Amino acid sequence: xxxxxxxxxxTRSVEDYLKVIYRLSTEGRPASTSEIAQALELAPASxxxxxxxxxxxxxxxxxxxxxxxxxxxxxxxxxxxxxxxxLIESYLVAALGYSWxxxxxxxxxxxxxVSDLLIERMAAAMGHPTADPHGDPIPAADGSIEAxxxxxxxxxxxxxxxxxxRVNTDNPALLRHLAERGLRPGxxxxxxxxxxFSGPLTVRIGDAEQVVGAEVARSLRCAPAGxxxxxx
Amino acid sequence: xxxxxxxxxxTRSVEDYLKVIYRLSTEGRPASTSEIAQALELAPASxxxxxxxxxxxxxxxxxxxxxxxxxxxxxxxxxxxxxxxxLIESYLVAALGYSWxxxxxxxxxxxxxVSDLLIERMAAAMGHPTADPHGDPIPAADGSIEAxxxxxxxxxxxxxxxxxxRVNTDNPALLRHLAERGLRPGxxxxxxxxxxFSGPLTVRIGDAEQVVGAEVARSLRCAPAGxxxxxx
DNA sequence: TCCAAGATTTAGGCAAGACTAAAAATGGGA
DNA sequence: TCCCATTTTTAGTCTTGCCTAAATCTTGGA
Numbered sequence: 001x002x003x004x005x006x007x008x009x010x011t012r013s014v015e016d017y018l019k020v021i022y023r024l025s026t027e028g029r030p031a032s033t034s035e036i037a038q039a040l041e042l043a044p045a046s047x048x049x050x051x052x053x054x055x056x057x058x059x060x061x062x063x064x065x066x067x068x069x070x071x072x073x074x075x076x077x078x079x080x081x082x083x084x085x086x087l088i089e090s091y092l093v094a095a096l097g098y099s100w101x102x103x104x105x106x107x108x109x110x111x112x113x114v115s116d117l118l119i120e121r122m123a124a125a126m127g128h129p130t131a132d133p134h135g136d137p138i139p140a141a142d143g144s145i146e147a148x149x150x151x152x153x154x155x156x157x158x159x160x161x162x163x164x165x166r167v168n169t170d171n172p173a174l175l176r177h178l179a180e181r182g183l184r185p186g187x188x189x190x191x192x193x194x195x196x197f198s199g200p201l202t203v204r205i206g207d208a209e210q211v212v213g214a215e216v217a218r219s220l221r222c223a224p225a226g227x228x229x230x231x232x
Numbered sequence: 233x234x235x236x237x238x239x240x241x242x243t244r245s246v247e248d249y250l251k252v253i254y255r256l257s258t259e260g261r262p263a264s265t266s267e268i269a270q271a272l273e274l275a276p277a278s279x280x281x282x283x284x285x286x287x288x289x290x291x292x293x294x295x296x297x298x299x300x301x302x303x304x305x306x307x308x309x310x311x312x313x314x315x316x317x318x319l320i321e322s323y324l325v326a327a328l329g330y331s332w333x334x335x336x337x338x339x340x341x342x343x344x345x346v347s348d349l350l351i352e353r354m355a356a357a358m359g360h361p362t363a364d365p366h367g368d369p370i371p372a373a374d375g376s377i378e379a380x381x382x383x384x385x386x387x388x389x390x391x392x393x394x395x396x397x398r399v400n401t402d403n404p405a406l407l408r409h410l411a412e413r414g415l416r417p418g419x420x421x422x423x424x425x426x427x428x429f430s431g432p433l434t435v436r437i438g439d440a441e442q443v444v445g446a447e448v449a450r451s452l453r454c455a456p457a458g459x460x461x462x463x464x
Numbered sequence: 465t466c467c468a469a470g471a472t473t474t475a476g477g478c479a480a481g482a483c484t485a486a487a488a489a490t491g492g493g494a
Numbered sequence: 495t496c497c498c499a500t501t502t503t504t505a506g507t508c509t510t511g512c513c514t515a516a517a518t519c520t521t522g523g524a
Binding site: 011013042043045046049050053064065 | 510511512513514515518519520
Binding site: 032033034044045047048049052064065 | 470471472473474475
């Protein structure tokens with residue numbers, strides 16, 4: 001295959017690697033070969049080879065045995081893919097009746113195929129949204145992206161009213177579970193009880209209380225409630 | 233590359249080959265290696281190799297030196313791609329402000345990436361159209377496609393009022409030229425003069441006459457005007 | 465300090481799909 | 495009928511990106 005190009009001069013595979021490395025690097029430290037391999041469902045040896053090629057192309061900084069980091073150019077391409085992915089997800093929900101648990105796979109394929117023009121048309125059709133259906137910020141066309149001040153629900157201090165900012169999972173079953181319980185970005189809640197040893201939390205939304213398991217709670221990224229934001 | 237699959241169990245390349253062979257076979261006779269090579273902008277030797285592989289896979293019937301024809305399975309896949317292509321073109325025009333001269337390349341990439349679900353959502357959003365912006369019939373999901381009784385404008389008998397059915401080109405400049413002159417599917421016209429030696433034709437649309445060059449005329453596929461169809 | 469477990473890289477292969485060059489088949493015209 | 499131009503196929507390479515197996519590095523614990 002003549003390595004079909006999208007508009008970066010870069011193949012689909014490379015786009016996927018850069019996007020994953022971007023995601024894995026949000027904590028600041030470099031992404032390890034095995035993390036990348038697990039995220040892309042590839043053998044570590046394959047990832048090792050690709051990392052080497054991407055370093056030679058100037059898209060990654062790689063110190064052998066120490067992990068890989070995006071260069072400015074690598075980050076530029078990664079952010080372009082993230083913008084595409086999140087705008088496509090938003091459009092599928094806004095215009096074509098998709099639910100937030102079914103958009104991921106579709107966006108994963110389309111992000112490699114759409115033109116810049118189509119992306120901007122979709123953005124314009126939605127009034128240039130700044131977050132996708134999961135609450136993840138959409139990078140601007142110039143590559144700038146909103147800073148993220150949210151933390152996982154289990155790390156939130158008790159007593160303060162907080163707001164769900166982002167739902168941090170691609171798991172369709174978990175997303176449906178959250179939707180059924182009204183746990184979605186923008187919802188305000190209060191942690192009223194917290195079991196030890198990573199146990200479940202009890203939260204109040206409006207007048208109703210519900211218990212949220214540890215795994216579910218970890219997927220909810222929250223921040224202090226701002227403005228007039230609504231409850232359920 | 234692990235030969236990314238769409239839903240046919242077939243690669244993008246194979247989808248392109250089958251689509252092109254379908255188009256080249258509309259006259260009934262098999263598609264030759266060189267025709268296919270020209271249509272796909274590949275070297276004939278590459279096409280020879282692929283034809284062999286596709287025959288072995290049961291997607292083509294191939295008699296060496298005699299050209300290739302789609303099997304039923306090959307035709308099924310080809311028609312699926314044609315449906316996708318034409319629905320995508322239609323959707324881009326209907327929902328995202330594309331003009332008919334800019335949709336082709338975008339559809340050419342998206343047709344390999346969209347899911348069946350997305351295709352059907354787009355079709356539903358448009359009320360299940362039966363023709364794309366160029367007037368080309370959209371195969372149904374079951375693979376059935378409307379018979380085409382149109383002929384190129386230069387082959388139309390003089391004197392009868394006819395209707396433009398399809399605009400048979402992907403050339404953006406030609407498409408813009410046609411749009412500017414109101415030459416689009418559904419328009420009725422009458423051939424009032426015809427120069428010899430593949431010269432220009434004169435046609436009347438409503439009360440206006442215009443001269444149409446030979447090449448342009450060949451791209452307009454026409455049939456006897458039916459129903460109440462409108463003029464310009 | 466040293467070693468073994470785990471992570472990473474290197475080495476060697478494979479498949480798809482493209483290419484060029486060379487060989488073989490076809491078919492129209494003399 | 496035969497020949498030569500054209501078309502098609504075969505043969506041999508190349509690139510991308512994946513794999514497994516083997517070698518090498520790193521690091522925590524004895």
